[in-house]
Amino acid sequence: MSEIIFDAAVTLNGYLADENHSLQWLFDVPGAQEPDPDLLPQNVRVHIEGANTYLWMLENEQLLENPHKWQEYYPGITTYVFTSRDLPIPDGADVRLVQGSVAELLPEIRGLAGEQNIWVLGGGELLGQFFDIDAIDILALTVAPAAVSAGATLLPRNIGSDRLALTEARVAGPFARLTYRVRHTN
Numbered sequence: 001m002s003e004i005i006f007d008a009a010v011t012l013n014g015y016l017a018d019e020n021h022s023l024q025w026l027f028d029v030p031g032a033q034e035p036d037p038d039l040l041p042q043n044v045r046v047h048i049e050g051a052n053t054y055l056w057m058l059e060n061e062q063l064l065e066n067p068h069k070w071q072e073y074y075p076g077i078t079t080y081v082f083t084s085r086d087l088p089i090p091d092g093a094d095v096r097l098v099q100g101s102v103a104e105l106l107p108e109i110r111g112l113a114g115e116q117n118i119w120v121l122g123g124g125e126l127l128g129q130f131f132d133i134d135a136i137d138i139l140a141l142t143v144a145p146a147a148v149s150a151g152a153t154l155l156p157r158n159i160g161s162d163r164l165a166l167t168e169a170r171v172a173g174p175f176a177r178l179t180y181r182v183r184h185t186n
Contacts, residue, residue: 048120
């Protein structure tokens, strides 16, 4: 059965990106350029991102100038970008710019994913919407040995410890890897 997985890197103090929406703090960690492939969710059919995450990837990886990279990074994956803006899409990429709430679009997304997984990449408010409708199954965090003074928080919601069951805690190169099974409320 398909699962919805939030999997992202965070700073020690709980930020997904700095105040400029940058993830450079992550790539400045020695060893971050060669990520452990075992950290990435498997059997993924759909990515879900917010506009800032999507734009950072486009710019950082120069995906508009090199659209072939999109297919290398995301073969057979549809990406939903929650945004109110008209954003560029790399040639040949299956990117869907959508407006509305996660609750409204989730049936479509689940239908497309079928038996494969849905990977929520960011941001925090988007993750919060999944928590609001009790739709996250796994929360996986790769904690970097870095901190930023401000930026996009991991989860701008109150989530009690009764909702999260730790299933993994391990060293992953220079990072700490924490994985939680989310307990559903209904």
